[in-house]
Amino acid sequence: MTQFTQTFLLVTFGSVLSLALGLLLVWQQRLFHRFQLYLVAFAAGALVATALFDLLPEAMEKVVESGTALETPFIWAAAAIAIFFVLEKSLHWYHDHTGHGPEGPVTKAVVPLITLGDGLHNFIDGALIAAATLASPQLGLVTAVAVFLHEIPQEVGDFSVLIFGGLSRVRAILFNLLSAATAYLGAFATLMFSAGATSFTTPLVALTAGAFLFIALGELLPELIHKERGGVRTVLLTATFIFAMFFMRYLGEMLGV
Helix, strand or coil: CCHHHHHHHHHHHHHHHHHHHHHHHHCCHHHHHHHHHHHHHHHHHHHHHHHHHHHHHHHHHHHHHHCCCCCHHHHHHHHHHHHHHHHHHHHHHHHHCCECHHHCCECCCHHHHHHHHHHHHHHHHHHHHHHHHHHCHHHHHHHHHHHHHHHHHHHHHHHHHHHHCCCCHHHHHHHHHHHHHHHHHHHHHHHHHHCCCHHHHHHHHHHHHHHHHHHHHHHHHHHHHHHCCCCHHHHHHHHHHHHHHHHHHHHHHHHCC
């Protein structure tokens, strides 16, 4: 199986199938709202574990092999966190000037912006999966699993905003499919950019680790902290987060990452 085929299949799993499962959950709103925060907690744990136990160690191995400075992967990871912070702030600015989703007013102007923002998000997801696959197919699979888990609640939220923005369910699905397709563009761009240049693999893997850490620690965990402030459910969410880290670590070891 060629590297391009492997990447195509992993992107399909990570971005497109997560959209399909997310849309199924939209039709089961009571079930989704009941387990939404647990999905977020599991996704956060999966992203942290993938970054710390799989991606950064892989980048460190390649740095040692090439004789590059040992701090290089951490510099790239820090750069990714800074880049994603700027992107996230920019997208929040657009959202604040157009609507607030299901819990507040939404105008039709938010529909193209949501599609554009989700398209950029999926483009980056595709690039991250491709970058990990360049290092090894096993690492690509672990990364695709992490993307899959964090995309599910994201897709449900975007779909809900599009519905409240005045779209029919069919058109909302089409808009989501359109934005999901950009994951393939991100993967293709990454593969073309790195073709014949193995020196780009280490920065790409480290950037992926930084991106995952930002998403988990800058977006997902704060959501849990703001919505849950003590009680049995907080303990269960914490346990879910920890279990996800152990699960992803076990998955990585099983795949030989």
